[in-house]
Amino acid sequence: MKKTGLLILLSCGMICGCSKEYIEMDILSSNNTTSGNWYELDIDVIADKDDVSDKEACSREIIQHILDNDFHSTRFSFDINGYPNNVSVDVFTSEKMHKKVRKLILLNTLQNLIQKTLMYKIISKTIQENLKYNTNKIYLMAGLRFATRCRKVENHVLSEISPLNSLIFHFPA
Structure with a gap:
């Protein structure tokens, strides 16, 4: 009985330890530039996938996150300058790739x-x-x-x- 319980506990631990970690789409760094009526946003984003095969869908998702202003670690202030005239996005699959x-x-x-x-x-x-x-x-x-x-x-x-x-x-x- 103890061996079975220990085996189940060990199996659960291995499954939890070896399973892939869910990566939520988030911003690593952001830089905004304003000049007169021009507002430009430059961001580095971690995609929520190991491989971004559908780049167009990923682009739409990033744009939607920017419009909804719902990135986990970064909030933008659109009340002063409005929405950006130009957005430049670098998409990375992981923080290691970014570094x-x-x-x-x-x-x-x-x-x-x-x-x-x-x-x-x-x-x-x-x-x-x-x-x-x-x-x-x-x-x-x-x-x-x-x-x-x-x-x-x-x-x-x-x-x-x-x-x-x-x-x-x-x-x-």
């Missing part, structure tokens, strides 16, 4: 920053060498390719470079 993606974005950002710093040092060294021979303002046209705010610009105009090595970028439209 992995954010680490990759951080590493990519750091790598871009290092590349820009190295390019700045190269340009700065070239400018210092040119300043030894020419004390006037230097206008330098560089065919460099930088990604600034996800916008690729073919030609950068570096203008009015002073002996203080301050670079002023003018991006042609």
Whole structure:
């Protein structure tokens, strides 16, 4: 009798421990931007499924949660600015996936920053060498390719470079 009770208790414990945890759709982070009459909302959401196969249905569900303002951990204030003009949503299946993606974005950002710093040092060294021979303002046209705010610009105009090595970028439209 004791063995049967212990076996049932152990079986129930294993079933409860091994069963999948229910993940409720919730917001991990949110950021809102307002400017004049423009209101923009940027959120990171955990989906309530391990795999989001129907992306359109998931999108509708997220929009409905935003309109109903019924996320578990976050409440939005729509009384001041009204509903957002633009909503940007990043959907993740789990918090682990969110952390992995954010680490990759951080590493990519750091790598871009290092590349820009190295390019700045190269340009700065070239400018210092040119300043030894020419004390006037230097206008330098560089065919460099930088990604600034996800916008690729073919030609950068570096203008009015002073002996203080301050670079002023003018991006042609």
